[in-house]
Amino acid sequence: MSAWILPLVLQIMAMFTVVAEVFLPSMGLLSIIALGFTGYSLFLVFRAFPVSAFYVVLGADLILLPVVFILGFKMLAVSPLSLKKNLSASQGVVSQSPDLKNYLDCTGHSISSLRPSGIALIGGVRLDVVTDGEFIEPDAPLRVCKVTGNQVIVCRRENI
Template sequence: MQTLTAMDWLTIALLLVFGLLFLVAEVIFIPGTTVVGLVGFGLLAAGIWFSYRDLGAPTGHILLGSSTVAIGVLVYLGLRPRAINRVALTNVNHARVHDARHPDVQPGTTGRALSALRPAGTVLFDDDRREVTTRGEFVPAGTQVRVLGIEHNRIVVEGIA
């Protein structure tokens, strides 16, 4: 039988510890990368193989069993819904886009051009700023405008003299 040095014990212990740390990183901190998990599994397998080779079958069995239990606990803790919710997107976006098929600016509504309409620009209707367009004519800033209608999601206006 070989005499074991502290270096043999240290090598096996470091392989097992770093293998478990890499698996912890894979399951809890950066799930889905696979590379980190494979490296951790490889380090654990090497540590267990060295323990069987250098420390004998009984010690190898103990380290294999304890590593298996540690991995099982790690996977259980990492895959609980509470742990997954920390890294998963769970927010729901309830915002909605203004639907021009149901316009809040009706034909005939008047407003004031905030920018020059050449032919598109910004108009202030009451307290609402809207992007509008004309039928091709240019309207200077500050001019009163009237809504002619809604065409293809655009508010069409004309200048009021």
């Protein structure tokens, strides 16, 4: 058997193991195995061939292994293992509650202490709220200053 066949087979096995790492959740175990294949292959090349051949194989590994890893992620995008469903608003998927905007400028009082998040009673409805960083004690009068996404931001109401 030629001296170059085993290192070549080990390099190919390392490439397949890197692709398998993308598809199989192994918590890095397959990456360690691929590193072992690559390391042993480099050791065999270093021992059997001139140093210049070792550097060529090392350079090829440093270029090809990340490329194979990226191509594995590209293959994952079109594989049956990936999520193909697009979630959109036309299908009824919403990322925020549309009725939270109705609470803007409403008043109420804090039920718990807001440091800066807590619970308040706004317009007769119990809501999770946050402040802009200030501490507000329980039963303090509040006003909804801003609604951002799913976050209701309140501030202390000075005029009672």
